[in-house]
Every structure is written in C-alpha cells, then in structure tokens.
Amino acid sequence: MDHAFQKQIVEALIFASDVPISAKKIADLEEELDSRKIKKIVEELNSDYQKSKRAFFIANVAGGFQLNTRKDFTPWLKKLFKGRLRTRLSQASLESLAIITFKQPLSRVEVDAIRGVNSGGVIKNLLERNLVCIAGRSEGPGKPLLYGTTKEFLRYFGINDIADLPKPKEIDEIMGKLDQEEGISESIIETLTETESFEDESNHKDDSAQ
Amino acid sequence: MPYRVQLQNFEGPLDLLLFLIRKNEVEIYDIPVADITQQYLEYLTMIELLDLDNASEFVLMAATLIRIKAQMLLPKPELEDDEEAEDPREELVRRLLEYQRYKEVAWEISDLEKEQRQHFPRSDFTFNFEDDKDVDEEELLGKEVSIFGLMSVFAEIMKRIPPRTEHTVEQIPVTIEEQAEVIMCLVDKQDRVLLTEILQQIKERIIVIVTFVALLDLVKNKRVQLNQNNPFAEIWIRKI
Numbered sequence: 001m002d003h004a005f006q007k008q009i010v011e012a013l014i015f016a017s018d019v020p021i022s023a024k025k026i027a028d029l030e031e032e033l034d035s036r037k038i039k040k041i042v043e044e045l046n047s048d049y050q051k052s053k054r055a056f057f058i059a060n061v062a063g064g065f066q067l068n069t070r071k072d073f074t075p076w077l078k079k080l081f082k083g084r085l086r087t088r089l090s091q092a093s094l095e096s097l098a099i100i101t102f103k104q105p106l107s108r109v110e111v112d113a114i115r116g117v118n119s120g121g122v123i124k125n126l127l128e129r130n131l132v133c134i135a136g137r138s139e140g141p142g143k144p145l146l147y148g149t150t151k152e153f154l155r156y157f158g159i160n161d162i163a164d165l166p167k168p169k170e171i172d173e174i175m176g177k178l179d180q181e182e183g184i185s186e187s188i189i190e191t192l193t194e195t196e197s198f199e200d201e202s203n204h205k206d207d208s209a210q
Numbered sequence: 211m212p213y214r215v216q217l218q219n220f221e222g223p224l225d226l227l228l229f230l231i232r233k234n235e236v237e238i239y240d241i242p243v244a245d246i247t248q249q250y251l252e253y254l255t256m257i258e259l260l261d262l263d264n265a266s267e268f269v270l271m272a273a274t275l276i277r278i279k280a281q282m283l284l285p286k287p288e289l290e291d292d293e294e295a296e297d298p299r300e301e302l303v304r305r306l307l308e309y310q311r312y313k314e315v316a317w318e319i320s321d322l323e324k325e326q327r328q329h330f331p332r333s334d335f336t337f338n339f340e341d342d343k344d345v346d347e348e349e350l351l352g353k354e355v356s357i358f359g360l361m362s363v364f365a366e367i368m369k370r371i372p373p374r375t376e377h378t379v380e381q382i383p384v385t386i387e388e389q390a391e392v393i394m395c396l397v398d399k400q401d402r403v404l405l406t407e408i409l410q411q412i413k414e415r416i417i418v419i420v421t422f423v424a425l426l427d428l429v430k431n432k433r434v435q436l437n438q439n440n441p442f443a444e445i446w447i448r449k450i
Contacts, residue, residue, distance in 0.1 A: 068329040077330045098315035117222030158326030168311040
C-alpha cells in the first residue's frame with residue numbers, strides 16, 4: 001500500500017467519525033499504520049489543507065483527531081446553528097470545573113469548601129452538559145459521590161489532555177514578593193503542597209460512548 | 211431589588227472578600243481585619259434578607275471575620291521562646307489563596323472556551339427535518355405520536371396563553387362535542403391539519419383544554435389519526 005493511499009484512509013476515517021478518533025483506533029483499523037505514522041500523516045493533511053486553502057483543519061482534541069472549521073468562518077457557522085448553540089459557562093461553573101479538574105476525583109463538599117458556597121446546582125448543570133461525570137464514591141462518612149472530568153470536557157475546551165491546561169499557580173507565585181521569614185506564608189505553602197492532589201493525564205475518566 | 215443585583219456579581223463570600231482586598235490594595239497575607247470586616251458588613255446589609263439560601267454563606271463569613279477581629283484584639287498569652295504566635299487570620303488567608311488559585315484557572319479555561327467555540331467540529335450527525343423546509347410532506351406523516359409528544363405541544367400552547375389575573379366567573383359556551391366537530395370540519399377540508407395550528411387560534415385557556423380533550427376523544431373513537439416525524443416535531447391530525 002503506498003503512502004498516498006494510507007493518507008486517504010486516515011482522511012476518510014477522520015472525515016466520517018462522529019467523535020474524535022484516536023490514533024490507536026485508526027491503527028486498529030489499518031494494520032500497516034502505527035501512531036507515529038498516523039501523526040505524520042495528519043500533519044501532512046493539515047499542511048495540504050492549508051496550501052489548498054480549505055476551510056477546515058484536523059484538530060487534536062480529547063485524545064483524538066477531528067475536523068474543525070477555521071476561525072475565519074465563525075460568523076456564518078454561528079448563524080447556521082443559531083438557537084442550537086449552548087450558552088457559555090457561568091463564572092460559577094468555570095470555578096467549579098477548575099477545582100474538579102485539578103483535584104479530581106472529589107466530592108461536592110470539597111468543591112463547596114474551596115468556593116465558600118454551595119455548588120450543588122452548578123455541578124448538576126455540569127453533569128447535564130456532560131463536562132463532569134460521577135467518578136465513584138468516597139470511602140468517607142456518608143460515602144459521597146465523587147466527580148471527575150469527561151472526554152467531552154477536553155473536547156469542549158479544545159485540549160488533548162488535562163496536562164495541556166495551565167496548572168493552578170503555586171501559592172508563593174500568587175504572593176509574589178512575599179519574603180521568606182513570614183511565618184504565615186511558609187505554613188501555607190506547606191499545607192498546600194501536602195494537599196496538592198493534581199495528577200496528570202491518566203486521571204480523567206473516559207466516559208464517552210465509542 | 212437593586213442590591214441583589216450587586217451581590218450577585220460575587221460568586222460567594224470568598225469572592226467578595228478578595229474583591230475588598232483588591233479594592234483596598236492591601237496584602238492578602240496581612241489583611242487589616244477591622245477595616246475589611248466593616249466593609250464586608252456594609253455589603254452584607256445589601257443582601258435581600260429573604261434570599262436566605264444565598265445569604266447564609268455570606269453571614270457565616272461575617273461571623274468568621276468578627277471572630278478573627280475579636281481574637282486579634284484579645285491580649286495574647288505569654289509564649290515559650292520556641293513557640294511562635296499563631297495568627298488568627300492564617301486559616302482565612304489559606305482559604306482565600308486556595309480560592310484565588312482556582313479562580314485564576316477559571317479565567318484561563320474561560321479563554322480556552324472562547325477560543326474553542328469559534329471552531330465547529332464535524333460531529334453533529336443528527337439530522338433534523340424541522341430545519342429542512344423542503345421535506346416531502348408525505349414523509350412528515352411518518353411515525354405514531356407518543357403521549358409525551360402530545361403533552362409537550364399542549365404545555366407549549368398553554369404557556370402562550372397567560373393565566374388571567376382578575377377572576378370573573380362566566381360560562382364559556384363550549385362543549386367537547388362542538389370542538390370535536392370543529393376539528394373534524396378542518397380535517398375534512400384540508401385532509402391534514404397541524405395540531406399547533408388549531409390550538410394557536412384559540413385565545414381562551416378553557417377552550418384549548420376542551421379542544422384537546424375533544425381531540426383525544428376523536429383519537430379514541432378512531433375518527434382521526436396523529437402522526438409525527440421526529441420527537442418534538444410538529445404533530446399532524448389526519449382523518450381516518
């Protein structure tokens with residue numbers, strides 16, 4: 001099989017897939033292809049598209065490849081999907097998502113504790129939008145539900161992996177010019193590094209129906 | 211309620227506190243508790259008292275601030291040499307900083323959201339006939355209607371007719387039989403009629419209800435048939 005034909009296979013699969021299709025999935029469907037080759041082919045396709053001024057490109061989102069339109073056409077697409085586009089997330093939703101993303105899996109009470117307000121309604125909304133999912137139950141008292149982010153979360157924000165997100169700043173960065181002998185700050189930095197629970201990529205829950 | 215709007219700008223007590231700290235240009239780890247508490251309480255009085263769900267969290271924070279203020283005013287016990295005086299603000303500062311961290315992440319992912327919403331993925335494969343006006347009408351008379359479909363149309367129509375606020379008792383001269391005849395007449399003339407078309411012409415809630423009951427009666431007696439192409443699509447009435 002020549003390279004040009006392999007390229008067409010990859011293109012056909014990405015074109016017809018209704019969810020971002022992973023390199024692994026493509027490799028499963030065509031044994032002559034492996035992840036490295038597929039990535040190279042996607043790069044080639046993207047440069048072909050650019051050269052021939054296509055209106056779309058292959059984006060690498062949520063661990064897979066997906067055709068996306070270029071920004072230049074946003075106004076027309078917005079008109080096309082008028083009334084069917086969901087609104088942007090509220091400040092409360094974004095805050096809760098930020099917390100869930102970097103501390104998952106965690107319970108609603110833990111989100112409440114950081115935000116200082118009840119986040120029940122907000123989390124319900126995030127569940128409905130499939131941006132977070134129930135990632136299990138805590139062993140703690142009352143066995144509360146634990147939440148984590150979904151593949152849709154990655155897709156929605158156009159990222160491939162949680163590791164691509166800007167991590168929350170360390171406390172000393174926020175405090176900037178704070179000097180070392182300050183008792184409070186030192187103990188704060190200590191507490192926070194202890195509780196730091198961010199773990200990278202393998203942590204998000206794969207919930208998308210394949 | 212002008213003050214509610216103002217308070218809703220804040221996501222919670224921590225958000226309000228951070229705002230005050232920034233507004234006063236003071237260091238987060240050296241909060242002038244007396245001043246900040248004063249200002250916080252001023253904001254708090256703006257809370258609509260009936261809105262207890264919202265208010266309780268703000269009130270809790272006020273109590274915390276006042277406790278810290280009191281603690282700072284009390285004379286400190288003598289300490290051993292190696293012991294360090296604990297600052298009563300410490301816990302609060304820790305919470306504020308923790309919240310601040312995630313608030314910053316929230317701003318950043320908000321930018322990502324904005325960016326990504328400009329790209330439209332090739333992913334929505336659900337085809338919706340309602341959006342396509344050129345569809346063959348025969349095709350529209352495809353599937354049987356579910357009771358939920360009927361209910362949703364009914365609810366939609368009832369929503370458009372506001373409930374009357376004044377209350378005068380008057381008899382509305384309408385019967386199920388009459389409305390059944392109205393429907394049959396329309397169906398006879400036009401072969402098939404849209405359910406919404408019939409209900410929309412009616413201005414009186416009770417007549418909508420009677421007409422709807424009449425329609426159910428006609429279906430039960432197998433005089434008309436209801437069809438719908440998709441869930442939530444228009445419902446057609448046709449003579450059997």
